[in-house]
Structure formats: structure tokens, C-alpha cells
Amino acid sequence: MSNELIQTNTAKLTTAFATALVVADTQIHDDLAYNSIKEWDSTAHMLLIAELENVFNVMLDTDDIIDMSSVAKAKVILSKYGVSF
Amino acid sequence: MSSFANRLEQFGEAIALRLPDHSTISYLQLAKLADQYSATLNKLLPEHSLLALRFSSTLAAVVAYLAALRCGKALLLLAPDLGDSQTLALVERLQIAALIQSSGDIQLTGHQHQVRPDCALLLSTSGSSGSPKSVMLSLENIEANARAICAYLPIEPTDTAITALPLHYSYGLSVLNSHLFKGASVLLTEAPLMSKDFWQQTRDFHISSLQGVPFSYQLYRQLRLERMPRPALRYLTQAGGKLNSSLTDYVQQLASSLQKPVYLMYGQTEATARIAYLAPKFIQQYADCIGVAIPEGELLLRHPVTKALITEDLREGELCYRGPNVMLGYASCADDLTSRTVLTELSTGDLAERLPNGLYRIVGRLSRFLKIQGKRLQLDHLEQQLSALVDPVCCTGNDELLVVAYTQQEPALAEQLQQLLREQLQLHPALYKVLQLDALPALSNGKADYQALLQLAMGSHHAG
Structure with a gap:
């Protein structure tokens, strides 16, 4: 059950990143970092935060928003808000 | 001085x-x-x-x-x-x-x-x-x-x-x-x-x-x-x-x-x-x-x-x-x-x-330009640039959305236009909309009806 939940959350996260960055799902992996590809610029970051807050129904703190420097980091941060990966 | x-x-x-x-x-x-x-x-x-x-x-x-x-x-x-x-x-x-x-x-x-x-x-x-x-x-x-x-x-x-x-x-x-x-x-x-x-x-x-x-x-x-x-x-x-x-x-x-x-x-x-x-x-x-x-x-x-x-x-x-x-x-x-x-x-x-x-x-605004994220886009200049790729093409929009419309039925065009806008103008895809239409809206004098085009795009933008 919890495994399924984790899988669902990972899929949701991937979709949120792909939507905000407008790249293929296959390009989303843990090592992908802010400003490492031109698609992940400040506009995309802003849309990404809105997307993540929406999809996982959380309200991120300022420090967490600016700390979200990679996909892996996004998972760590979202875990603090009770979203497991 | x-x-x-x-x-x-x-x-x-x-x-x-x-x-x-x-x-x-x-x-x-x-x-x-x-x-x-x-x-x-x-x-x-x-x-x-x-x-x-x-x-x-x-x-x-x-x-x-x-x-x-x-x-x-x-x-x-x-x-x-x-x-x-x-x-x-x-x-x-x-x-x-x-x-x-x-x-x-x-x-x-x-x-x-x-x-x-x-x-x-x-x-x-x-x-x-x-x-x-x-x-x-x-x-x-x-x-x-x-x-x-x-x-x-x-x-x-x-x-x-x-x-x-x-x-x-x-x-x-x-x-x-x-x-x-x-x-x-x-x-x-x-x-x-x-x-x-x-x-x-x-x-x-x-x-x-x-x-x-x-x-x-x-x-x-x-x-x-x-x-x-x-x-x-x-x-x-x-x-x-x-x-x-x-x-x-x-x-x-x-x-x-x-x-x-x-x-x-x-x-x-x-x-x-x-x-x-x-x-x-x-x-x-x-x-x-x-x-x-x-x-x-x-x-x-x-x-x-x-x-x-x-x-x-x-x-x-x-x-x-x-x-x-x-x-x-x-x-x-x-x-x-x-x-x-x-x-x-x-x-x-x-x-x-x-x-x-x-x-x-x-x-x-009297002249045709948009200011998206502080960048000025001269729409007539942009139409000219894009016309190398597709003609006719119409550009309109507001400060939050650039709208590009064309009629030519060429499947690869939409992608090419998107790529050009994204790479040359450095605009996030959320900031523009590329539309392929049967006909470009025109005024009775034959000139492009940019207002109508914008309305059309905004309608589909909210729906989509």
C-alpha cells in the first residue's frame, strides 16, 4: 500500500516537473538541478513551485522554495511536509 | 562632457x-x-x-x-x-x-x-x-x-x-x-x-x-x-x-x-x-x-x-x-x-x-509592442522574423501572453515556431501560444484584426 503511494507520488512529482519545465518525463531524474538546463530557469521554477504546492496540497516556506535546487532536493523538502517518496 | x-x-x-x-x-x-x-x-x-x-x-x-x-x-x-x-x-x-x-x-x-x-x-x-x-x-x-x-x-x-x-x-x-x-x-x-x-x-x-x-x-x-x-x-x-x-x-x-x-x-x-x-x-x-x-x-x-x-x-x-x-x-x-x-x-x-x-x-498603447517579463517585443518585427518560417503569420498579445497565429497546414510548423520563440526570445512556453487557424481574423479593410485574434486566443488559453 505504502509502496503504491510512493510510486504515485514519484509519478506526480515527475509530471509536475515535466509540466513546469515543459520537457519530457524521461528527462526528469534525481540529479536534474536548477539552472543546469536552460528549461529550468526562474520562470519555470516559479511555475514548478505553484505546481508542487497544488499537486501535493502543501504551502512551502520561503526557505524551502529557494532551497529546491534539484529533483532529489525537492523530494527531501516535500518529505518534511508529509509527502513520502 | x-x-x-x-x-x-x-x-x-x-x-x-x-x-x-x-x-x-x-x-x-x-x-x-x-x-x-x-x-x-x-x-x-x-x-x-x-x-x-x-x-x-x-x-x-x-x-x-x-x-x-x-x-x-x-x-x-x-x-x-x-x-x-x-x-x-x-x-x-x-x-x-x-x-x-x-x-x-x-x-x-x-x-x-x-x-x-x-x-x-x-x-x-x-x-x-x-x-x-x-x-x-x-x-x-x-x-x-x-x-x-x-x-x-x-x-x-x-x-x-x-x-x-x-x-x-x-x-x-x-x-x-x-x-x-x-x-x-x-x-x-x-x-x-x-x-x-x-x-x-x-x-x-x-x-x-x-x-x-x-x-x-x-x-x-x-x-x-x-x-x-x-x-x-x-x-x-x-x-x-x-x-x-x-x-x-x-x-x-x-x-x-x-x-x-x-x-x-x-x-x-x-x-x-x-x-x-x-x-x-x-x-x-x-x-x-x-x-x-x-x-x-x-x-x-x-x-x-x-x-x-x-x-x-x-x-x-x-x-x-x-x-x-x-x-x-x-x-x-x-x-x-x-x-x-x-x-x-x-x-x-x-x-x-x-x-x-x-x-x-x-x-x-499606440504602437504594437508587448512587454513580457520586462522584455519588449516589437510585434511587427517579430512577424517579419517569423515570416521566414511561415507566411502569413500574425502576432498579437498582452503583457502576459504572446499570441502567434498562422494558417499553413504543415505539421512540423508548430514545433518549429515554439522552438524559435523559446530559444531566440527566451520565453517560457507558458508565456506564448501558437495557433494554427483556418483563416486569420481580418477587418473589413483586409488588415489583420489583432483584437479578434487576441480574444480568440484568450478564450482558448483559459479553456486549455
């Missing part, structure tokens, strides 16, 4: 520039660095040569900028990441004699074109898109605008500004210039607005003011700037396009919750940067106004067709501006660089009215 760039020495040991590693450059040191660089430029190039600089927010680039101003070389400012092919096209079109990299490295191109002696600086009208149309500014323009800004903004010699906006952009540049004019300091950071480094720096360096185009305020809202303790922050400024109503609400809330003045400003690169500002006391009641002309400047309204002066209140006309910061003229090719035109009055292309209390309000 001398400018603040020639007077750096007067502030002696005061700190001019701060770097993210906490090292500092005094005004005396900065003058010395600029003179060393000038000596190199003078050895390589005759006076009144045109140079281009990839203007990153780094010490080497700022030294190159000040050196060019101090030694009488004309300088075109480029986005640091402007693509090679676009850079090369500009070099050829304007016959630029040398390209200066962000590192300060100089590459000679072999061109030897001489620029009119009063032209000190060239700025692109459209930010990073590499449009060949540039604004020619004199030293006097730059000096006058910095002086006016220092007269209405509360800049103190003890202040530290931060490069929240790119320096090749007139608004970003005006922050550097006005602080150097006043003997204050600027933190040169390349950290993006949406990064931990940037916000740490605003705290660690006791940054005294924050600037922003409407898009920056969207970021400030998402970051909940009002909750960030920044005791050194004394005031905020906004320019680079009109705020939409939800951002206006946010800025008003920000002003009252922070209890700090917010200056809404209006300007154009054609006027070096600033034209008008709204005194912070008006922000709750008159946030839809651009305020009054900056010191030494004058706003006028003219009938769009007859150009007759409009003196009555609440009568709509084209907003025009006179002042010592009005550009020399435009340059689209090398020949324009030797023109002798001197512009005394600038037609802004915006429609405005004056309220009985003397404040001006923008009510519409």
Missing part, C-alpha cells in the same frame, strides 16, 4: 563594488582598474570605435564598461548569454570593431567603423533577443538620468544595491549608474532571483533596496517577501511594464505590511531608463498611475494624428517626453551610427491622460 564614470576618484576609499566572496573594490581602486583597461583599449582601437560587451554582473565586465565610458569608446551592451549567431549578426550589421567577453577578453573583428563622437552607449530595445535596433545614448544622457534618479529615490552613500536585474538592461544599468553617481555601493551577483544565494546575499550584505519588473514581483509574491526579515531594506522600486491588478494588490499589501516605500516607475530605454515615477504616498490610491516626470524632465500629451498639444485634464493623447536623458536616436545599421540627429522629444507610443491632481495615467 564628464559623467559619474569620470568622477569615480572623488569618493576615494568608499566602497564602490562588493563581490559575493565579500571582497570589496573602493572607488579609487575601481578608477585605477578602469584606467588600466582603458589603456589596453586605447592601444588596440582608435577613439570613437564601437565595441560590444557581454555585460555580466561581474567585476571584469563592470570595469570594461566604465573604462569605455572614461576613454571615449562607444559601447553596445549585450546579454551575457546572447547566442553566437545573433552576436555575429550584430557585429556585421553595426560593424562592431571589438567584442569584449564577460571576462574582459577582447576580440578584434577587423571592422574600423567610426561612431558619432557624442555616442557613448548603445542599448538594445528588446533586451536579450538581439534585435538589431539599438538606442544611441550620450554621456550626458547617462549622467542626467543618474542625477535625476538620485534626486527622487532616497539613495544614500551608505547604501548597497544588488544586481537583481541584468546590467545590459536599461533598468538594471540605471541601478548601477545611480549608485555610482551617489558614492554608494553595489553587490555584483550573478545569483538568480529565485535562488538561496541571492536571498542570503540580500541579508548578509545588508541590501538597502530591491528592484523588479512585474515578473520579479510575481517571484517576490511567491517567495512571500513580506515574511522575510530584511531590516536593512529601506525601499523597493518597480518598472519595466505595468503591473496587472493582482500584482498591484500585492505591491500595495507589501508596502503596507513592510511599512517601506515602494516606487512605481515608468520609463523606456529611449530615455536612458527612467521617465516618470509615482511618489510612494500615492501607492494605495493611485497605483494605476505613472505619476509625474522625473526631475529635469517634462511629460506632454499630443493628439496621436495631428500631434497638437493636449492641455485639458482627462483627455487621452500620446504620451511624449522631453528631458536631457532623451536618446540621440536609433541605430539599426552602421550608417545610423554616424547620423547627426538630435532628438528633443520622445514619443513613447503609449496613450495616457493627466488627472486633475497632475498625475499621469497610461490608458492604452
Whole structure:
């Protein structure tokens, strides 16, 4: 059950990143970092935060928003808000 | 003519520039660095040569900028990441004699074109898109605008500004210039607005003011700037396009919750940067106004067709501006660089009215351009560019969405257009919409009906 939940959350996260960055799902992996590809610029970051807050129904703190420097980091941060990966 | 760039020495040991590693450059040191660089430029190039600089927010680039101003070389400012092919096209079109990299490295191109002696600086009208149309500014323009800004903004010699906006952009540049004019300091950071480094720096360096185009305020809202303790922050400024109503609400809330003045400003690169500002006391009641002309400047309204002066209140006309910061003229090719035109009055292309209390309000736009994220997009120019790919093509939109429509039924086209918009204009896909239509909406006279197209696109935008 919890495994399924984790899988669902990972899929949701991937979709949120792909939507905000407008790249293929296959390009989303843990090592992908802010400003490492031109698609992940400040506009995309802003849309990404809105997307993540929406999809996982959380309200991120300022420090967490600016700390979200990679996909892996996004998972760590979202875990603090009770979203497991 | 001398400018603040020639007077750096007067502030002696005061700190001019701060770097993210906490090292500092005094005004005396900065003058010395600029003179060393000038000596190199003078050895390589005759006076009144045109140079281009990839203007990153780094010490080497700022030294190159000040050196060019101090030694009488004309300088075109480029986005640091402007693509090679676009850079090369500009070099050829304007016959630029040398390209200066962000590192300060100089590459000679072999061109030897001489620029009119009063032209000190060239700025692109459209930010990073590499449009060949540039604004020619004199030293006097730059000096006058910095002086006016220092007269209405509360800049103190003890202040530290931060490069929240790119320096090749007139608004970003005006922050550097006005602080150097006043003997204050600027933190040169390349950290993006949406990064931990940037916000740490605003705290660690006791940054005294924050600037922003409407898009920056969207970021400030998402970051909940009002909750960030920044005791050194004394005031905020906004320019680079009109705020939409939800951002206006946010800025008003920000002003009252922070209890700090917010200056809404209006300007154009054609006027070096600033034209008008709204005194912070008006922000709750008159946030839809651009305020009054900056010191030494004058706003006028003219009938769009007859150009007759409009003196009555609440009568709509084209907003025009006179002042010592009005550009020399435009340059689209090398020949324009030797023109002798001197512009005394600038037609802004915006429609405005004056309220009985003397404040001006923008009510519409006469010429076809959009300002998306502070970048100006000339729609006719864009149509021309795109017509190489697809013809006919229509461009319209508002400051939040660019709309491109075409009829040709070629499956690969949509993708090609998207890619061009994303890569050349550096627009996020959320900021444009590409539509393939059976027919482009037209007026009875056969001209494109841009209003109808926009409505159509907005309808499908909300639905989609």
C-alpha cells in the first residue's frame, strides 16, 4: 500500500516537473538541478513551485522554495511536509 | 562632457563594488582598474570605435564598461548569454570593431567603423533577443538620468544595491549608474532571483533596496517577501511594464505590511531608463498611475494624428517626453551610427491622460509592442522574423501572453515556431501560444484584426 503511494507520488512529482519545465518525463531524474538546463530557469521554477504546492496540497516556506535546487532536493523538502517518496 | 564614470576618484576609499566572496573594490581602486583597461583599449582601437560587451554582473565586465565610458569608446551592451549567431549578426550589421567577453577578453573583428563622437552607449530595445535596433545614448544622457534618479529615490552613500536585474538592461544599468553617481555601493551577483544565494546575499550584505519588473514581483509574491526579515531594506522600486491588478494588490499589501516605500516607475530605454515615477504616498490610491516626470524632465500629451498639444485634464493623447536623458536616436545599421540627429522629444507610443491632481495615467498603447517579463517585443518585427518560417503569420498579445497565429497546414510548423520563440526570445512556453487557424481574423479593410485574434486566443488559453 505504502509502496503504491510512493510510486504515485514519484509519478506526480515527475509530471509536475515535466509540466513546469515543459520537457519530457524521461528527462526528469534525481540529479536534474536548477539552472543546469536552460528549461529550468526562474520562470519555470516559479511555475514548478505553484505546481508542487497544488499537486501535493502543501504551502512551502520561503526557505524551502529557494532551497529546491534539484529533483532529489525537492523530494527531501516535500518529505518534511508529509509527502513520502 | 564628464559623467559619474569620470568622477569615480572623488569618493576615494568608499566602497564602490562588493563581490559575493565579500571582497570589496573602493572607488579609487575601481578608477585605477578602469584606467588600466582603458589603456589596453586605447592601444588596440582608435577613439570613437564601437565595441560590444557581454555585460555580466561581474567585476571584469563592470570595469570594461566604465573604462569605455572614461576613454571615449562607444559601447553596445549585450546579454551575457546572447547566442553566437545573433552576436555575429550584430557585429556585421553595426560593424562592431571589438567584442569584449564577460571576462574582459577582447576580440578584434577587423571592422574600423567610426561612431558619432557624442555616442557613448548603445542599448538594445528588446533586451536579450538581439534585435538589431539599438538606442544611441550620450554621456550626458547617462549622467542626467543618474542625477535625476538620485534626486527622487532616497539613495544614500551608505547604501548597497544588488544586481537583481541584468546590467545590459536599461533598468538594471540605471541601478548601477545611480549608485555610482551617489558614492554608494553595489553587490555584483550573478545569483538568480529565485535562488538561496541571492536571498542570503540580500541579508548578509545588508541590501538597502530591491528592484523588479512585474515578473520579479510575481517571484517576490511567491517567495512571500513580506515574511522575510530584511531590516536593512529601506525601499523597493518597480518598472519595466505595468503591473496587472493582482500584482498591484500585492505591491500595495507589501508596502503596507513592510511599512517601506515602494516606487512605481515608468520609463523606456529611449530615455536612458527612467521617465516618470509615482511618489510612494500615492501607492494605495493611485497605483494605476505613472505619476509625474522625473526631475529635469517634462511629460506632454499630443493628439496621436495631428500631434497638437493636449492641455485639458482627462483627455487621452500620446504620451511624449522631453528631458536631457532623451536618446540621440536609433541605430539599426552602421550608417545610423554616424547620423547627426538630435532628438528633443520622445514619443513613447503609449496613450495616457493627466488627472486633475497632475498625475499621469497610461490608458492604452499606440504602437504594437508587448512587454513580457520586462522584455519588449516589437510585434511587427517579430512577424517579419517569423515570416521566414511561415507566411502569413500574425502576432498579437498582452503583457502576459504572446499570441502567434498562422494558417499553413504543415505539421512540423508548430514545433518549429515554439522552438524559435523559446530559444531566440527566451520565453517560457507558458508565456506564448501558437495557433494554427483556418483563416486569420481580418477587418473589413483586409488588415489583420489583432483584437479578434487576441480574444480568440484568450478564450482558448483559459479553456486549455
